[in-house]
Amino acid sequence: MYVTAAMTAEHVAxxxxxxxxxxxxxxxxxxxxxxxxxxxDPADRIYxxxxxxxxxxxxxxxxxRQVIAFGYPGDTVGFPSDGLYxxxxxxxxxxxxxxxRRSDLETAKGDPALHQRLLLAALREISAxxxxxxxxxxxxxxxKLASFLIxxxxxxxxxLGDFEQVTLPMTRADIADFLGLTTETVSRTFxxxxxxxxxxxxxxNTVIILKPIALRAIAxxxxxx
Amino acid sequence: MYVTAAMTAEHVAxxxxxxxxxxxxxxxxxxxxxxxxxxxDPADRIYxxxxxxxxxxxxxxxxxRQVIAFGYPGDTVGFPSDGLYxxxxxxxxxxxxxxxRRSDLETAKGDPALHQRLLLAALREISAxxxxxxxxxxxxxxxKLASFLIxxxxxxxxxLGDFEQVTLPMTRADIADFLGLTTETVSRTFxxxxxxxxxxxxxxNTVIILKPIALRAIAxxxxxx
DNA sequence: CGACGCGTTGATATGGCTCAAGAGTGGTGG
DNA sequence: CCACCACTCTTGAGCCATATCAACGCGTCG
Numbered sequence: 001m002y003v004t005a006a007m008t009a010e011h012v013a014x015x016x017x018x019x020x021x022x023x024x025x026x027x028x029x030x031x032x033x034x035x036x037x038x039x040x041d042p043a044d045r046i047y048x049x050x051x052x053x054x055x056x057x058x059x060x061x062x063x064x065r066q067v068i069a070f071g072y073p074g075d076t077v078g079f080p081s082d083g084l085y086x087x088x089x090x091x092x093x094x095x096x097x098x099x100x101r102r103s104d105l106e107t108a109k110g111d112p113a114l115h116q117r118l119l120l121a122a123l124r125e126i127s128a129x130x131x132x133x134x135x136x137x138x139x140x141x142x143x144k145l146a147s148f149l150i151x152x153x154x155x156x157x158x159x160l161g162d163f164e165q166v167t168l169p170m171t172r173a174d175i176a177d178f179l180g181l182t183t184e185t186v187s188r189t190f191x192x193x194x195x196x197x198x199x200x201x202x203x204x205n206t207v208i209i210l211k212p213i214a215l216r217a218i219a220x221x222x223x224x225x
Numbered sequence: 226m227y228v229t230a231a232m233t234a235e236h237v238a239x240x241x242x243x244x245x246x247x248x249x250x251x252x253x254x255x256x257x258x259x260x261x262x263x264x265x266d267p268a269d270r271i272y273x274x275x276x277x278x279x280x281x282x283x284x285x286x287x288x289x290r291q292v293i294a295f296g297y298p299g300d301t302v303g304f305p306s307d308g309l310y311x312x313x314x315x316x317x318x319x320x321x322x323x324x325x326r327r328s329d330l331e332t333a334k335g336d337p338a339l340h341q342r343l344l345l346a347a348l349r350e351i352s353a354x355x356x357x358x359x360x361x362x363x364x365x366x367x368x369k370l371a372s373f374l375i376x377x378x379x380x381x382x383x384x385l386g387d388f389e390q391v392t393l394p395m396t397r398a399d400i401a402d403f404l405g406l407t408t409e410t411v412s413r414t415f416x417x418x419x420x421x422x423x424x425x426x427x428x429x430n431t432v433i434i435l436k437p438i439a440l441r442a443i444a445x446x447x448x449x450x
Numbered sequence: 451c452g453a454c455g456c457g458t459t460g461a462t463a464t465g466g467c468t469c470a471a472g473a474g475t476g477g478t479g480g
Numbered sequence: 481c482c483a484c485c486a487c488t489c490t491t492g493a494g495c496c497a498t499a500t501c502a503a504c505g506c507g508t509c510g
Contacts, residue, residue, distance in 0.1 A: 006253075008408045013432055058355060058358070058359050059446065060363065060445070060446060061358065061446070062446055064359075064363045064446070065363070066359045066362045066363050068355055068358055079348055079351050079352075081347060081348050081349050081351065081352030082349075082352075086351075086352045086356075087355060105344075106341065106344065106345070106348075108333030108337060108340065108341075108343065115289075115333065116331065116332065116333075119331065119344060120331070122265050122305050122344075122347050122348065122351065123304055123305060123306050124307075124330075125346065125348055126304050126306065126311075126347065126351060126354070127304075127306030127307075127311045128359075129351070129354045129355075130293055130311050130312060130354075131311075132285060132358070133283070133291050133293055133354075133357070133358075133361065134283050134285065134289075134291045135362035136358065136362045136405065137291045137402075137404075137405030138289045138290070138291050138402075138405060140286065140465080140466095141465075141466065171486075171487095171488070171489090172489065172490095175489085177362075178359065179362075180239060180362030180363065181465075181466075181467090182467060182468085183488085183489075183490095184466085184467075184468085184489095184490080184491085185465090185466055185467075186489095187488095187489060187490055187491080188466090188490080188491080190489095190490090191490075191491085203475090204474080204475080204488080204489070210281050220285070220286065221285060221287055221289070224394070293454080365497080365498095366497080366498070369477085396455095396456070396457090397456075397457060397458095398456085398457095406498080406499090407498075407499060407500080408457075408458095409458080409459085409498090409499075409500080410456095410463075410497090410498060410499075411457095412458055412459080413455060413458080413498095416459085417455095429456085429457070429507095448461090
C-alpha cells in the first residue's frame with residue numbers, strides 16, 4: 001500500500017465527478033494526531049486517501065510499536081478482517097478521505113467498478129507488504145533507510161533542479177518504527193548518507209537525493225557500506 | 226495467511242461437493258521441491274491448499290531470502306498484483322491444491338460465493354501479514370520463535386497426553402528466513418527453550434509444548450528471558 | 451561405505467541498541 | 481520581540497544480542 005506507483009490522487013479526484021449516479025461518495029477531513037480508527041474497532045468503513053498522510057500502527061502491551069504503513073494519496077486503508085480493524089490509524093498532517101462502506105468491498109452488489117477498485121487496492125496492499133517483509137527481515141539499517149527514501153521519492157518526490165526532493169511528514173521515531181530500528185540508528189544513518197554526499201537534509205524533514213543511483217545501489221545491497 | 230484459525234481443511238473439503246453446479250473446481254498435486262510458481266510469473270491461477278504445506282519466499286539478488294509465509298490447509302496463495310505473482314512458491318511436502326482462475330477473485334461475474342470466499346481470504350492475508358510485521362520488526366529471537374510455535378500449534382497442533390505436539394515440515398533455515406534470523410540462532414533458541422523445559426524435541430522436526438502458558442508469555446514479551 | 455545435507459555447539463566479531471548529554475526547533479505567553 | 485519550555489534530533493560511549501566463522505555429529509541416500 002504505502003508506495004505503489006498506481007492510482008494517484010488525481011485518479012481519485014477524477015473518479016469522484018465521473019460517478020454522478022447516486023453520488024454516495026462521502027468525504028471527510030482528519031487533523032494531525034486524531035485517530036481515524038483503532039485496532040479492534042468494528043471496521044464499517046474503508047478509506048481512500050485523497051490528500052494528506054496517514055500512519056497505520058500496531059502497539060504491543062509493553063509499548064513497542066510497529067508502523068505498518070504510511071497512507072499517501074491514492075492509498076486505501078481500513079481493510080477489515082473478521083469485521084474489525086487490525087491496526088490503529090491516525091493522521092500525520094491534515095488529511096482528506098473518501099469514505100466507502102465495508103460492503104462496497106465485501107459484496108459485489110453495489111457499484112461493480114468501485115468494488116473492483118477496492119479489491120485491486122487490497123491485492124496491491126498484499127504485494128507492498130511482501131516487499132516490506134524483505135526489508136524488515138533481511139536488510140541492514142542503511143539498506144532499510146535507502147529503500148525507504150527511494151520508494152518515498154518515487155511516490156511523492158518533487159524535482160529540484162537536477163535532483164529530487166522529498167518531504168518527510170513523519171518523525172525519526174516513526175521512520176524507526178516503520179523500519180524496525182531505533183531513532184538513534186535512523187538519525188545516525190541519515191548522517192552517514194549525508195556525509196557520503198548521497199543525500200542532503202533541509203530543516204530535518206526535507207531530503208534531497210543527490211545521488212539516486214548510489215542510493216538505489218545501497219537499497220539493493222550492492223555489497224558496499 | 227500462515228496461521229489464522231479460520232477455514233480449516235475440512236471446510237475446503239466440504240465446500241467442494243456443496244458446489245455441484247458446473248463443478249469447475251479442479252485439483253492438482255505438487256511434490257516437495259517443485260515450484261508452483263515463481264516471482265514474476267503471470268498470475269493466472271489462485272490456489273487453496275487442501276492438504277500439505279507450501280512455502281512462499283522472496284529472494285534478493287545476493288541470495289538473501291525471506292520466507293513470506295507457510296501455506297497450510299485452508300490457506301489461499303497466489304494473490305496477483307498487476308497480473309503477476311510476487312513471491313516464489315514451492316511445496317515442503319506433497320501438497321494438493323484446489324485451483325481457481327484469477328478472474329474468480331478479480332471479477333464478480335462467475336460464482337459469487339467463490340468470489341467472496343477468495344476476497345475474504347485476501348483480507349485475512351492482510352491481517353496475518355500485519356501480525357508478522359510486529360514479529361519481524363520488534364521481537365527478540367526468543368519471542369519470535371515462541372510466537373511461531375504458538376501460532377503453528379494453534380493451527381496444526383495435535384494433543385499428546387497433557388501436552389500439545391506440532392510437526393515442523395520446514396528446515397531450521399526456513400524458520401530462520403521466516404523469522405529474520407540465522408539457522409544458528411534458531412537452533413540455539415530451540416535449545417534454550419528445551420533446556421528451560423518449555424518444549425521438548427523429538428527427531429528434530431517434532432516439538433512438544435510442555436508449558437504453553439510460559440511459551441505464550443515469552444511470545445508476548447513478558448519481560449523475562 | 452562415503453558423501454552430503456542438516457542440525458547443533460563453540461568462539462569471536464559486530465551492527466545496532468541503550469544510556470546519556472547536548473543542540474536544534476517550534477510554540478506560547480509575557 | 482524575546483524568553484522559556486517541551487520536544488525532536490543528533491552525537492558519543494559502551495554493551496549486548498545476534499551474526500559470522502568454524503568444527504563436528506548424525507542421518508540419509510547413492
